[in-house]
Amino acid sequence: MKETTSAVLIIGNEILSGRTKDENVKYIALKLSKIGIKLAEVKIIPDIKEEIISSVNDLRKKYSYVFTTGGIGPTHDDITSESISKAFKVKYEIHKDAYKILEDYYPPGKLNEGRIKMTKMPRGAKLIKNSITVAPGFYIDNVYVLAGVPKIMQAMFIDLIKNLKSGDPIINITITTDLYESILAKSLEQIQKDFNNCEIGSYPYFNFERKIGGVNIVVSGKDKSYLNTVEKKIIAKINKLGGKVKQNNSL
Amino acid sequence: MKETTSAVLIIGNEILSGRTKDENVKYIALKLSKIGIKLAEVKIIPDIKEEIISSVNDLRKKYSYVFTTGGIGPTHDDITSESISKAFKVKYEIHKDAYKILEDYYPPGKLNEGRIKMTKMPRGAKLIKNSITVAPGFYIDNVYVLAGVPKIMQAMFIDLIKNLKSGDPIINITITTDLYESILAKSLEQIQKDFNNCEIGSYPYFNFERKIGGVNIVVSGKDKSYLNTVEKKIIAKINKLGGKVKQNNSL
Numbered sequence: 340m341k342e343t344t345s346a347v348l349i350i351g352n353e354i355l356s357g358r359t360k361d362e363n364v365k366y367i368a369l370k371l372s373k374i375g376i377k378l379a380e381v382k383i384i385p386d387i388k389e390e391i392i393s394s395v396n397d398l399r400k401k402y403s404y405v406f407t408t409g410g411i412g413p414t415h416d417d418i419t420s421e422s423i424s425k426a427f428k429v430k431y432e433i434h435k436d437a438y439k440i441l442e443d444y445y446p447p448g449k450l451n452e453g454r455i456k457m458t459k460m461p462r463g464a465k466l467i468k469n470s471i472t473v474a475p476g477f478y479i480d481n482v483y484v485l486a487g488v489p490k491i492m493q494a495m496f497i498d499l500i501k502n503l504k505s506g507d508p509i510i511n512i513t514i515t516t517d518l519y520e521s522i523l524a525k526s527l528e529q530i531q532k533d534f535n536n537c538e539i540g541s542y543p544y545f546n547f548e549r550k551i552g553g554v555n556i557v558v559s560g561k562d563k564s565y566l567n568t569v570e571k572k573i574i575a576k577i578n579k580l581g582g583k584v585k586q587n588n589s590l
Numbered sequence: 591m592k593e594t595t596s597a598v599l600i601i602g603n604e605i606l607s608g609r610t611k612d613e614n615v616k617y618i619a620l621k622l623s624k625i626g627i628k629l630a631e632v633k634i635i636p637d638i639k640e641e642i643i644s645s646v647n648d649l650r651k652k653y654s655y656v657f658t659t660g661g662i663g664p665t666h667d668d669i670t671s672e673s674i675s676k677a678f679k680v681k682y683e684i685h686k687d688a689y690k691i692l693e694d695y696y697p698p699g700k701l702n703e704g705r706i707k708m709t710k711m712p713r714g715a716k717l718i719k720n721s722i723t724v725a726p727g728f729y730i731d732n733v734y735v736l737a738g739v740p741k742i743m744q745a746m747f748i749d750l751i752k753n754l755k756s757g758d759p760i761i762n763i764t765i766t767t768d769l770y771e772s773i774l775a776k777s778l779e780q781i782q783k784d785f786n787n788c789e790i791g792s793y794p795y796f797n798f799e800r801k802i803g804g805v806n807i808v809v810s811g812k813d814k815s816y817l818n819t820v821e822k823k824i825i826a827k828i829n830k831l832g833g834k835v836k837q838n839n840s841l
Contacts, residue, residue, distance in 0.1 A: 352791050355629045357619030358762065358808060359793070361612065364634070368608030378606045381634035383615070386791075413772040414792035415779035453772030471798065490798060511609065521664040521704030528666035540603055540637075541665040542610070547722065547741060557609060 343376045343506050345404040348394055349383040350419050351487055362489040363408045370496060375506030375561070376404065386410055391422035399426075399482050404503065406496075409487030411476065413453030419484060420477075424461035427479055434460045437475050444473045460484075468498040478502070507561045512570050517553040518582035519543070526576045527556065534569045536560060553585070594627045594757050596655040599645055600634040601670050602738055613740040614659045621747060626757030626812070627655065637661055642673035650677075650733050655754065657747075660738030662727065664704030670735060671728075675712035678730055685711045688726050695724045711735075719749040729753070758812045763821050768804040769833030770794070777827045778807065785820045787811060804836070 347367055353359040361383070368378045379402060384390045391410075398405045410419030424431035437458040441450055457474040467476035467483065469491055476485045476495045485495045516523070520543045531539045537560035545552040558569050574584050598618055604610040612634070619629045630653060635641045642661075649656045661670030675682035688709040692701055708725040718727035718734065720742055727736045727746045736746045767774070771794045782790045788811035796803040809820050825835050 349632075352789065352810075353793055353808070354615065355619060355632065356760070356762065356808075356810065357616050357621075357623055357629075358764075360616045364605065365608050365611045368606060370608075372608055378608075379636065381600075381606065381632075383632035385630065412792070412794060413775045415775065415782055416789075416791050451772055451775075453775030456775070457772075472796070488794065488796065490796070509607070511607065513609075521702055521708075524664045524666065524702075524704030524707070531666055538603065538667075540667050541663070542604055543663060543739060545723070545739065545741070557604070557607075559603075559607065 343404070343504055344379045344402045345371055345376050345406065346380040346382065346398040346402045347378065348391075348398060348405060348407045349381065349409060349487075350386060350391060350407055351383070351409040352385050352416070354383050355385055363487070363492050366489065366493060367406055367496065370500065372509045372511075374500070374503065375508050376503060377509070386416050386418055388418055388422045388425070391419060392426045395423055395426040395482060399480065403481060405482045406485060407482065408485050408492050411457065411474075411484060411486055413456050417456070420460050423479065423482065423484060427461050427463075427482075429479075430462040431459055432462055433458050434464060434466065434477070436466055437477075440466075440473060440475060467495045470494045470498070509559055509561060510563055510566055512558045512566050514556040514558070514570060514573055514577070515544075515553065515585045516556070516577045516582045517551070517585060518577060518580060519552065520554045522580060522582070523554060523556075523577070526580070527573070530569065530572050530576070534565070534572070536562065537566055537569055539569070539573075553582075594655070594755055595630045595653045596622055596627050596657065597631040597633065597649040597653045598629065599642075599649060599656060599658040600632065600660060600738075601637060601642060601658055602634070602660040603636050603667070605634050606636055614738070614743050617740065617744060618657055618747065621751065623760045623762075625751070625754065626759050627754060628760070637667050637669055639669055639673045639676070642670060643677045646674055646677040646733060650731065654732060656733045657736060658733065659736050659743050662708065662725075662735060662737055664707050668707070671711050674730065674733065674735060677733075678712050678714075680730075681713040682710055683713055684709050685715060685717065685728070687717055688728075691717075691724060691726060718746045721745045721749070760810055760812060761814055761817055763809045763817050765807040765809070765821060765824055765828070766795075766804065766836045767807070767828045767833045768802070768836060769828060769831060770803065771805045773831055773833070774805060774807075774828070777831070778824070781820065781823050781827070785816070785823070787813065788817055788820055790820070790824075804833075 464477035540557040542555045715728035791808040793806045
């Protein structure tokens with residue numbers, strides 16, 4: 340079975356200027372991991388039409404799903420929906436159902452030009468519900484277009500997730516030890532060679548104040564009993580090398 | 591004068607799996623902004639050799655500088671240095687000065703295979719000092735190769751920044767108002783049209799519990815007095831529309 344893959348495209352000058360810290364990658368990554376969709380790439384680009392068009396067209400061909408965040412609000416710098424219409428070469432127009440949602444929500448006379456702009460989407464787009472501030476996201480083909488504000492993005496993600504073709508969840512087992520990475524390097528390399536149906540990642544941690552450190556070893560894959568075998572091998576090796584297993588979270 | 595541009599390439603399965611939240615983009619973005627180097631793109635990719643090679647080769651041609659983070663440790667999953675050697679088609683070999691640094695640091699007999707691996711770099715690389723855990727980063731041509739652990743990455747960045755050709759700092763002025771984005775949209779669009787030597791960004795904020803919200807308007811550019819003129823225009827417009835300017839941070 341071909342693996343289901345995805346990319347996240349973050350559209351926002353505010354991330355690239357350092358003004359705002361991205362909060363969306365980790366949320367989406369964890370959600371996708373749970374339903375067995377691999378997040379293969381993240382790209383952060385500015386609010387520039389040509390950049391959005393070329394990135395969307397590149398990513399949507401490469402991956403099963405693309406999730407964009409940002410740039411769907413009412414102001415002049417919100418150009419995501421228009422750019423995605425251009426990427427798909429379809430008309431950028433008012434989506435009737437989106438218009439109805441906003442018309443019902445706002446008091447008479449308050450559906451101003453900016454708000455109407457938020458109902459404009461590529462022709463053929465389907466809506467993604469926004470339970471927070473009402474103005475919906477949308478998807479067209481395999482491209483899901485979400486707000487940038489984390490709480491709104493999350494509400495939209497909860498709504499769209501039912502549409503995704505999921506696979507077996509990706510299981511991560513974390514083994515934490517006080518041994519330094521370099522001590523374990525050779526053994527981990529050998530275990531990875533012997534068990535290539537999982538991924539073994541090694542992430543050092545340091546407590547610079549207390550001058551201690553060690554490594555988090557993460558074993559990832561889809562077969563729980565296989566991962567448990569690998570976990571036991573690693574723990575045995577840590578013990579043999581005189582290290583302690585400090586914590587053993589099976590997530 | 592041609593603008594100095596840059597890209598950040600984050601190499602790490604742990605970010606794409608959602609296990610770890612990236613802490614490096616914002617740090618680098620703010621540092622670059624201060625010295626007038628535009629961060630034009632960020633890409634997050636897995637620890638896969640071909641991905642690293644093609645991303646590095648793509649980005650180093652497009653931008654003045656590329657900063658990579660992650661994958662320069664002692665374990666089997668640390669493949670950044672080797673991949674960058676391949677990208678530049680040069681030998682991947684022990685860097686004598688890096689070797690000397692580690693040899694001096696560790697007690698006799700403790701410079702094991704994993705640690706020696708951290709001294710292997712593309713031929714011709716120049717070292718970037720690591721004042722935290724000693725093993726250096728490096729740069730080759732316009733590609734700067736840094737650790738993934740934020741504290742170590744930051745120490746390396748402080749060392750390398752002196753090599754960068756900087757420009758005029760990018761100045762950001764933030765105007766916060768209680769008016770909603772959609773009320774301001776038309777006016778902001780007009781001001782952006784009239785003053786196209788700056789960028790006007792509009793970022794809504796919400797306090798969902800207190801049911802209040804508004805917008806942060808960020809005016810960015812390099813000419814302080816020009817930005818102040820735009821700032822005054824925007825504040826006048828907010829007042830005219832019945833909004834309050836809640837805060838006015840000139841950074």
